[in-house]
Amino acid sequence: MAVSLPPDVRLSVLDLAPVPSGGDVATALRNTLDLARRAERLGYHRYWLAEHHNSPGVASAATAVLIGHVAQVTERMRVGSGGIMLPNHAPIVVAEQFGTLEAFHPGRIDLGLGRAPGTDKHTAQAIRGARASLSAEDFPEQLNELLGYFEPDEQRPVHAVPAIGRKPPVWLLGSSGFSAKLAGELGLPFAFAHHIAARNTLPAVRLYRESFRPSEALREPYLMLAVAVVCAETDERARWLAGPMRLRFLSRHHGRAIPLPTPEDAAAYDYTDADRKLLDERFGSNVVGSPETVRKGLGTLVEDTGADELMLTTMVQGHADRVRSYELVALLR
Numbered sequence: 478m479a480v481s482l483p484p485d486v487r488l489s490v491l492d493l494a495p496v497p498s499g500g501d502v503a504t505a506l507r508n509t510l511d512l513a514r515r516a517e518r519l520g521y522h523r524y525w526l527a528e529h530h531n532s533p534g535v536a537s538a539a540t541a542v543l544i545g546h547v548a549q550v551t552e553r554m555r556v557g558s559g560g561i562m563l564p565n566h567a568p569i570v571v572a573e574q575f576g577t578l579e580a581f582h583p584g585r586i587d588l589g590l591g592r593a594p595g596t597d598k599h600t601a602q603a604i605r606g607a608r609a610s611l612s613a614e615d616f617p618e619q620l621n622e623l624l625g626y627f628e629p630d631e632q633r634p635v636h637a638v639p640a641i642g643r644k645p646p647v648w649l650l651g652s653s654g655f656s657a658k659l660a661g662e663l664g665l666p667f668a669f670a671h672h673i674a675a676r677n678t679l680p681a682v683r684l685y686r687e688s689f690r691p692s693e694a695l696r697e698p699y700l701m702l703a704v705a706v707v708c709a710e711t712d713e714r715a716r717w718l719a720g721p722m723r724l725r726f727l728s729r730h731h732g733r734a735i736p737l738p739t740p741e742d743a744a745a746y747d748y749t750d751a752d753r754k755l756l757d758e759r760f761g762s763n764v765v766g767s768p769e770t771v772r773k774g775l776g777t778l779v780e781d782t783g784a785d786e787l788m789l790t791t792m793v794q795g796h797a798d799r800v801r802s803y804e805l806v807a808l809l810r
Contacts (some may be wrong), residue, residue, distance in 0.1 A: 480776035482809050487522040490803065491559045491703050491790040493529060494536035494543065497721075497737045498794075505536040506543070508796045513547045515800055517554040519807040524551070525559030525589060525788065531600040534725055534736040541574040548582040557587025559668065559703070559788065560650040562594055563619050565604045569637050572626035576640030586645040589668060590623075592616035592656060617659060646694065648701075657681040657688070664692025671778070672705035672790060675762030682782050701786040704778065705763040707793060708805040712766040718802075719765045720744055722792040723756050730755065737794050772809045 492512065496505045513524050526543045529535040537543055540558050548556040561571055571588075578586045594601035626637035627644035649660035649667055652674035660667035667685045671678045682700060689698045705722070709715040720743030727748075728735045748756075764774035775787060791802045 480773045480780065482772055482776045483779055484810060486779050486784065487786040488520075488806065488810070489523040489525065489555075489701070489786060489788040490516050490521050491525050491527060491788045492537065493527045493790065493792065495737050495792050495799075496534050496536050498735070498739060498742070500736065502536045506546075508799075509537075509543065510546060510550050511796070512800060512803070513551055513554070513556075516803060517551045519804060520810070521554060521803070521807070522786065523555035523557065523587060523788075525557050525587065527559050528562050528565070528591075530565075530604060531734075533734050541571075541578065544586070545578055545581065548578065548585060553585075555585050555587055556582070557645070557648075558589045560589035560591040560648070562591045563616060563623065564592060564594055565601065568619055568623035569626055569635065572623055572637035572640035575645055576627065576637060576643040579643040579645045580639060583643075587648060588645045589648040589650050590620065591650040593652075620659075651681065653677055654681050654684045657685040661685045661688025661698065662690055664690050664695050666695060666699040666701065668701040668703060668788065671702040671762060673703075678702070678762075678782065682784075699786075700782065700784050701788055702778065702782060702784045703788045703790060704775065705760070706771060706775070706789045706791055706802065706806060707763070707765045708768060708771045708791075708802040709798070710767065710805075712770055715766045715770070717744070718793045718795075718798050719760075719763065721794045723760055725792075726759060727752055727756060737792065739794055768805050768809060771806060775806075775809075 492509055494505045494509045496502060516524055524547055526537045526540050528540040530538050540561060544556055544558060575586060575588045627640045629641050647665055649656045649665050650670065651657055652670040657667060669678060669681050685700065686698050707715045707719040709718055717740050720740050721738045724738050724743040724746055725735060764771050789806060791799050793799050793802065
């Protein structure tokens with residue numbers, strides 16, 4: 478029997494607001510709003526924006542601001558962060574931002590949190606300023622402080638006024654076992670970055686479920702996997718469209734950050750054997766192909782992990798091709 482995508486598995490969108498070569502940030506942000514409107518009409522469950530800094534090919538640096546704009550142009554779809562890298566921010570500021578978003582868009586905001594800086598050490602230092610000494614190990618303490626700001630507490634000397642009583646659903650994001658275990662222990666939903674660390678997916682999923690303790694937020698584990706997907710009418714066309722994200726990764730690996738190149742530039746690049754091996758290892762977990770190929774790839778991933786939701790990220794050069802990829806995947810249901 479052919480592998481299929483279970484109808485009860487939710488599909489969602491992870492957007493980095495990609496900036497293609499020859500493009501600009503303003504156009505990338507307008508494309509994000511256009512894709513969000515279309516994703517809602519296509520039935521996607523939620524739409525998350527990633528936090529990236531100092532990256533020429535990504536426009537989603539001011540994540541909370543972009544979330545507000547996406548929520549404003551949609552009506553039903555959940556909108557949130559995938560994620561806010563908590564060590565980069567003072568917890569009170571995050572609480573104020575997301576309390577404000579929840580006030581404007583009640584019942585539609587998600588607060589996804591990560592413990593990594595999501596950038597290089599120099600940029601992290603510029604963002605954090607005096608708080609540059611914070612490390613990933615400080616994350617549980619920061620998380621506890623953040624969650625406290627959403628609750629009324631007369632003993633607290635400082636209050637995040639917009640946040641009190643307006644806590645959105647909190648998710649932990651991760652690419653290793655640390656966040657998986659913490660999410661389980663706190664009884665929170667967990668989003669795993671399968672597109673970044675596929676070799677860690679099964680161990681992290683197992684650890685999350687083994688560690689899970691029911692909470693007020695969640696009675697049973699809830700697992701979402703972020704998956705890189707490129708879907709086109711044929712396998713050949715999809716592979717062609719996926720070329721730019723491979724070349725962009727390779728350029729960054731070699732110390733040169735670039736916007737998303739064209740498929741023609743990616744196809745013409747002179748890859749070494751070592752380059753090809755690195756790219757095959759890094760992108761082997763991506764689901765790239767025709768609708769039937771993507772259906773099989775996503776269905777197999779759900780079979781292997783028992784994921785409740787898949788969050789798809791599609792990094793292709795042309796906006797129309799990105800929209801078409803999400804349209805084709807939506808039709809798989």
